[in-house]
Amino acid sequence: MEEIQEIQQIQNTIEVDSKKIDEVVNMIIQPYCKDLDKYVRFIAECLKDGEKPPTTSELEDFCMNLSTYIYFAGGLCENLGVRDDIAKALYKEQYHSSRNSLQKGTVADKDSMATLQSQQEYIVSMSYTRAYKKMKAKVDAAQELLSSCKKCLSHRIQEEQLTNMMGDK
Numbered sequence: 270m271e272e273i274q275e276i277q278q279i280q281n282t283i284e285v286d287s288k289k290i291d292e293v294v295n296m297i298i299q300p301y302c303k304d305l306d307k308y309v310r311f312i313a314e315c316l317k318d319g320e321k322p323p324t325t326s327e328l329e330d331f332c333m334n335l336s337t338y339i340y341f342a343g344g345l346c347e348n349l350g351v352r353d354d355i356a357k358a359l360y361k362e363q364y365h366s367s368r369n370s371l372q373k374g375t376v377a378d379k380d381s382m383a384t385l386q387s388q389q390e391y392i393v394s395m396s397y398t399r400a401y402k403k404m405k406a407k408v409d410a411a412q413e414l415l416s417s418c419k420k421c422l423s424h425r426i427q428e429e430q431l432t433n434m435m436g437d438k
Contacts, residue, residue, distance in 0.1 A: 353397040
């Protein structure tokens, strides 16, 4: 019974800490992907009504606008990657600086203390890594959505051409 309570305590700690990290990650990426997120939500709202599929004109707009948002989001994603690299470098710098400042103790003791003293930098670095991955995943998902819109548009145009050919006979 005590083991289960201990496991639940650990799980609760993980949940609380991960919510904090999630908030930091979302705060980091929000300026980078707010326009793309807003437009993808707009498309999702348009697609909710199964009775009224998007028109050909709307699909064309989806393709043009998504391409533009993906272009800018991709560039911003790379900017985020630079920040991720800097955060990693700062963590390593703090870790090594802390490790080198310790005069006494075993190698394991020094490693342990350096890890503890650079924990904040590690969390920031981890947050930027997660933010970059999340932003990249959003850009990739938007690419998939664009591809789907293009396929639907192509299918719609083929249907219209076929209807026009049948009407000409």
